[in-house]
Amino acid sequence: MNSEFTIAVHSLVFLAYKTDHMATSDMIAHNVNTHPSRVRKVMSCMRKSGYIVTKEGLGGGYMLNCNPEEVSLAEIYRATSIGSMKPSWCSGKVDEACVVACNMAEVMDHIFCDAEQQLLIYLQQTKISDVLERVRDAQIQR
Amino acid sequence: MNSEFTIAVHSLVFLAYKTDHMATSDMIAHNVNTHPSRVRKVMSCMRKSGYIVTKEGLGGGYMLNCNPEEVSLAEIYRATSIGSMKPSWCSGKVDEACVVACNMAEVMDHIFCDAEQQLLIYLQQTKISDVLERVRDAQIQR
DNA sequence: TTTAACTGTAACAAATATAATAACAGTATG
DNA sequence: CATACTGTTATTATATTTGTTACAGTTAAA
Numbered sequence: 503m504n505s506e507f508t509i510a511v512h513s514l515v516f517l518a519y520k521t522d523h524m525a526t527s528d529m530i531a532h533n534v535n536t537h538p539s540r541v542r543k544v545m546s547c548m549r550k551s552g553y554i555v556t557k558e559g560l561g562g563g564y565m566l567n568c569n570p571e572e573v574s575l576a577e578i579y580r581a582t583s584i585g586s587m588k589p590s591w592c593s594g595k596v597d598e599a600c601v602v603a604c605n606m607a608e609v610m611d612h613i614f615c616d617a618e619q620q621l622l623i624y625l626q627q628t629k630i631s632d633v634l635e636r637v638r639d640a641q642i643q644r
Numbered sequence: 645m646n647s648e649f650t651i652a653v654h655s656l657v658f659l660a661y662k663t664d665h666m667a668t669s670d671m672i673a674h675n676v677n678t679h680p681s682r683v684r685k686v687m688s689c690m691r692k693s694g695y696i697v698t699k700e701g702l703g704g705g706y707m708l709n710c711n712p713e714e715v716s717l718a719e720i721y722r723a724t725s726i727g728s729m730k731p732s733w734c735s736g737k738v739d740e741a742c743v744v745a746c747n748m749a750e751v752m753d754h755i756f757c758d759a760e761q762q763l764l765i766y767l768q769q770t771k772i773s774d775v776l777e778r779v780r781d782a783q784i785q786r
Numbered sequence: 787t788t789t790a791a792c793t794g795t796a797a798c799a800a801a802t803a804t805a806a807t808a809a810c811a812g813t814a815t816g
Numbered sequence: 817c818a819t820a821c822t823g824t825t826a827t828t829a830t831a832t833t834t835g836t837t838a839c840a841g842t843t844a845a846a
Contacts, residue, residue, distance in 0.1 A: 698792095733805075
């Protein structure tokens with residue numbers, strides 16, 4: 503799975519965790535442990551989907567624009583990683599005489615698409631707030 | 645998802661399709677459209693799981709050793725790709741003071757493991773014989 | 787008993803994908 | 817108008833995936 507999904511989830515959970523629900527790309531990048539530029543790219547995608555709003559210029563940054571209890575990981579997956587389940591490599595060759603060789607890619611493609619739909623159903627169950635809760639639970643277990 | 649899974653499924657479907665249920669790595673590689681060496685590596689794994697038997701030497705090759713109606717894609721996934729759902733990259737840092745930063749990796753890890761279990765449940769439904777059937781159906785649609 | 791056709795495996799090279807970094811235009815604030 | 821931000825693209829570095837070669841071991845048949 504695409505790691506932009508991980509960055510998006512982490513960033514939204516971080517914003518949900520902060521009392522003011524705000525942070526700059528530098529702050530998020532430090533928390534996520536990646537480069538601010540990468541955070542900005544992912545957050546740009548989150549903004550386009552409406553989960554956050556951004557404020558440019560001095561004193562700007564990112565602010566949560568959704569209820570963490572209403573946004574599920576499925577929606578974040580759709581925004582960041584849809585289609586990433588299917589491997590880029592595919593087997594067979596369409597112009598082969600063999601039935602298996604020339605139809606396998608299509609059949610596998612269908613299997614991967616269905617699998618991704620199943621994944622979305624599973625991810626639907628977990629909301630941003632649930633992730634934050636689990637993070638807090640994990641802390642207590644230390 | 646790992647493409648060894650695709651190669652394994654394609655190879656088993658190809659063996660199931662052949663009337664004698666036998667083929668060499670060269671034949672399979674040509675059908676799958678990859679290198680014989682790669683096929684041998686994946687088939688070696690299939691042999692260890694018991695889905696095929698191999699015969700070395702002249703006139704040797706691979707032979708199906710299971711009922712295609714009983715082996716599901718879940719079993720093949722388990723043999724070839726278990727754990728590949730989780731991205732190798734992970735966010736946060738365990739030694740950070742922030743609760744989110746230091747627990748996020750663990751929480752995401754858990755989410756990916758559960759997601760993989762869900763995937764296995766879905767793959768369980770599809771048997772080698774079903775894939776072959778779909779391949780034949782796809783051919784008819786041409 | 788030698789040769790040819792096969793698998794098993796490891797090592798290496800090439801191609802591709804991913805992640806980090808740099809650069810800079812645009813924007814808002816004081 | 818200087819400063820601190822985002823948005824975006826381009827480039828470089830790193831990791832992963834795939835292809836290829838090589839060769840030892842195995843078996844069957846000439």
